[in-house]
Amino acid sequence: MQPDRIREKLGRSLFAGRILFRRSLDSTNALAGDLAAGGAPEGACVLAEEQTGGRGRRGRIWLSPAYANLYISLLLRPALEADRAFVLTMLLALAAREGVEQATGVRAGIKWPNDLYVEGKKLAGILTELTAKGKDVEYVILGLGLNVNWAPGRMGDLDRPATSILAETGVPADRGDLLVRILTLFEDSYLRLKAGEVDPFYRQWNEHCLVLGREVEIESQGEKICGTALRIDRDGALILRDPQGGEQRILHGDVSLRYEGTGGKGTAS
Numbered sequence: 491m492q493p494d495r496i497r498e499k500l501g502r503s504l505f506a507g508r509i510l511f512r513r514s515l516d517s518t519n520a521l522a523g524d525l526a527a528g529g530a531p532e533g534a535c536v537l538a539e540e541q542t543g544g545r546g547r548r549g550r551i552w553l554s555p556a557y558a559n560l561y562i563s564l565l566l567r568p569a570l571e572a573d574r575a576f577v578l579t580m581l582l583a584l585a586a587r588e589g590v591e592q593a594t595g596v597r598a599g600i601k602w603p604n605d606l607y608v609e610g611k612k613l614a615g616i617l618t619e620l621t622a623k624g625k626d627v628e629y630v631i632l633g634l635g636l637n638v639n640w641a642p643g644r645m646g647d648l649d650r651p652a653t654s655i656l657a658e659t660g661v662p663a664d665r666g667d668l669l670v671r672i673l674t675l676f677e678d679s680y681l682r683l684k685a686g687e688v689d690p691f692y693r694q695w696n697e698h699c700l701v702l703g704r705e706v707e708i709e710s711q712g713e714k715i716c717g718t719a720l721r722i723d724r725d726g727a728l729i730l731r732d733p734q735g736g737e738q739r740i741l742h743g744d745v746s747l748r749y750e751g752t753g754g755k756g757t758a759s
């Protein structure tokens with residue numbers, strides 16, 4: 491990747507002047523978190539060619555081979571209550587989904603709470619790490635890992651089905667171009683959010699959400715809950731109809747889709 495070209499293409503963007511590029515790093519989220527704790531202003535964007543300790547959700551590892559994919563972390567300081575911070579994850583997932591489609595034609599869906607999937611295989615994940623002051627957000631680190639030019643054969647090392655842009659299209663994608671599109675789309679939404687616009691994002695989110703209307707099994711805080719996914723509410727919670735006909739509201743968890751006819755779990759966990 492060429493950080494100078496990326497800065498130039500970003501023009502007057504919030505992120506353009508604050509890109510920190512490293513060839514190798516343990517985790518872009520960790521460095522962005524250190525910068526935030528040291529008082530760095532919002533808009534810092536940490537970018538690495540390789541991560542040696544890439545972090546996933548729920549303590550998982552995010553495999554991050556060199557020169558293949560996108561590993562980025564954004565530092566934001568929104569005036570937002572911590573309970574509402576999910577909307578930021580949502581904006582990044584929507585921007586990544588749209589950026590990927592614009593740049594490569596690959597159409598991904600969003601799997602609650604924060605993954606991009608193509609036909610049951612994971613294309614991207616987001617790790618949101620939040621620090622609060624009282625009930626308000628002090629800062630948020632939004633980390634995105636997007637599988638771009640990871641050779642299909644290499645992904646066999648993963649414990650869950652995964653894919654990449656290269657695996658989907660058969661041609662390598664320009665990671666700089668993808669990054670610029672995603673950051674531009676994200677910034678546009680972020681500015682609209684700051685100006686008080688929220689509803690269109692929830693509509694888009696529900697529209698692209700893969701789990702709605704499906705039978706799902708959710709692992710949440712050590713418990714397994716089954717039911718039909720109805721909608722995502724304004725706090726980012728998944729609303730589920732349980733087998734007794736009641737509604738359950740789930741704030742955190744990992745979803746598995748249950749495919750009709752197989753009676754078993756699908757591959758999209």
Ligand code: BTN
Pocket residue numbers: 516517518519520541543544545546547548550552560561562563605614615616617633634635636
């Ligand atoms: C997940 O699906 O579990 C979330 C994965 C998030 C990975 C990204 S890669 C860039 C940033 N730095 C990290 O250490 N993690 C996130």
